[in-house]
Amino acid sequence: MTTVSAPSRTVRIGSRKSQLALVQTYWVQAELQKHFPDIEFEVHTMSTQGDKILDVALAKIGDKGLFTKELEVGMLNHETDIAVHSLKDLPTNLPEGLMLGCVTERENPADAVVLHEKHKDKQLETLPEGAVIGTSSLRRLAQLRHHFPHFEFKDIRGNLNTRLQKLDEGGYDAIILAVAGLTRLGMGDRIHQTISPDVSLHAVGQGALGIECRDGDEKILEVIKVLEHTPTAQRCHAERAFLRELEGGCQVPIGVNTQVENNQLTLIGMVASLDGKRLIRDTVSGEASNAEQLGIDLAHRLREQGAKEILDQIFAEIQRQ
Numbered sequence: 001m002t003t004v005s006a007p008s009r010t011v012r013i014g015s016r017k018s019q020l021a022l023v024q025t026y027w028v029q030a031e032l033q034k035h036f037p038d039i040e041f042e043v044h045t046m047s048t049q050g051d052k053i054l055d056v057a058l059a060k061i062g063d064k065g066l067f068t069k070e071l072e073v074g075m076l077n078h079e080t081d082i083a084v085h086s087l088k089d090l091p092t093n094l095p096e097g098l099m100l101g102c103v104t105e106r107e108n109p110a111d112a113v114v115l116h117e118k119h120k121d122k123q124l125e126t127l128p129e130g131a132v133i134g135t136s137s138l139r140r141l142a143q144l145r146h147h148f149p150h151f152e153f154k155d156i157r158g159n160l161n162t163r164l165q166k167l168d169e170g171g172y173d174a175i176i177l178a179v180a181g182l183t184r185l186g187m188g189d190r191i192h193q194t195i196s197p198d199v200s201l202h203a204v205g206q207g208a209l210g211i212e213c214r215d216g217d218e219k220i221l222e223v224i225k226v227l228e229h230t231p232t233a234q235r236c237h238a239e240r241a242f243l244r245e246l247e248g249g250c251q252v253p254i255g256v257n258t259q260v261e262n263n264q265l266t267l268i269g270m271v272a273s274l275d276g277k278r279l280i281r282d283t284v285s286g287e288a289s290n291a292e293q294l295g296i297d298l299a300h301r302l303r304e305q306g307a308k309e310i311l312d313q314i315f316a317e318i319q320r321q
């Protein structure tokens with residue numbers, strides 16, 4: 001009898017096929033491989049609905065889990081064991097049988113301004129009246145309209161390269177993208193300006209990766225937990241609880257900012273109307289270990305200040321379009 005020296009186990013990682021998704025997944029694969037040399041980590045790529053529908057504004061699709069569903073089906077069918085997501089694309093309520101098993105250390109979660117070449121000596125603040133700003137995010141749209149009502153806003157879709165090309169071709173004066181995505185793709189040199197949280201709060205989970213797995217799959221959890229970054233996880237659990245309590249996920253003008261210092265977590269949250277005219281913002285602080293409750297508390301505070309009316313009106317507007 002011969003003994004086959006095969007790896008003791010294989011862990012199958014599901015990923016979207018976009019360049020950003022692959023960079024993120026290969027990073028997770030390499031990090032896990034370093035910790036577990038005896039396990040084989042295989043990457044399985046899949047197309048999601050969100051990758052196929054490129055010509056419809058995201059807000060109008062309104063489907064939660066557009067970028068995650070096919071990956072989740074793969075895990076539930078035991079074709080894969082984990083899925084690597086940009087945490088901000090992962091809905092706050094996961095399908096029965098799945099869980100968020102790990103949150104990795106966050107990159108800078110802020111949004112970035114990428115200006116057209118002809119404006120290279122300007123800033124967002126000094127762009128001319130009527131400047132065309134490209135964004136497909138209601139959160140960015142509402143906050144920027146609030147501060148810069150004299151700009152025009154135009155939807156922009158496609159992967160990062162496509163969006164940068166549309167900017168370079170002159171379709172826009174500036175576009176707004178996540179710092180994290182540009183940095184991970186080695187395009188950090190395209191960033192002209194990082195938007196301050198005083199002007200615009202970032203999306204829930206932005207800049208962090210979330211690793212999803214089957215609920216209670218202890219062997220897999222033990223493996224992926226080595227990549228968990230506790231302060232990032234606490235911040236993101238507070239942010240996700242805030243979003244879940246306010247409305248449950250998907251495309252709405254909700255922004256956050258968090259900090260953890262000496263085990264104290266501070267969470268800033270805001271809800272804005274699409275025209276940017278109404279904007280409600282508040283802050284909570286408390287023990288970082290109590291992250292989810294802090295998110296829920298902040299959601300209740302914003303509701304008392306009128307957040308529900310703003311969100312109800314937005315849902316009605318989106319349905320009508």
Ligand SMILES: NCc1[nH]cc(CCC(=O)O)c1CC(=O)O
Pocket residue numbers: 086087088089176177178180181182205206207208
């Ligand atoms: N919805 C698209 C998406 N999902 C994650 C990122 C960037 C990376 C991140 O925020 O973690 C982006 C692009 C963008 O918003 O510019």
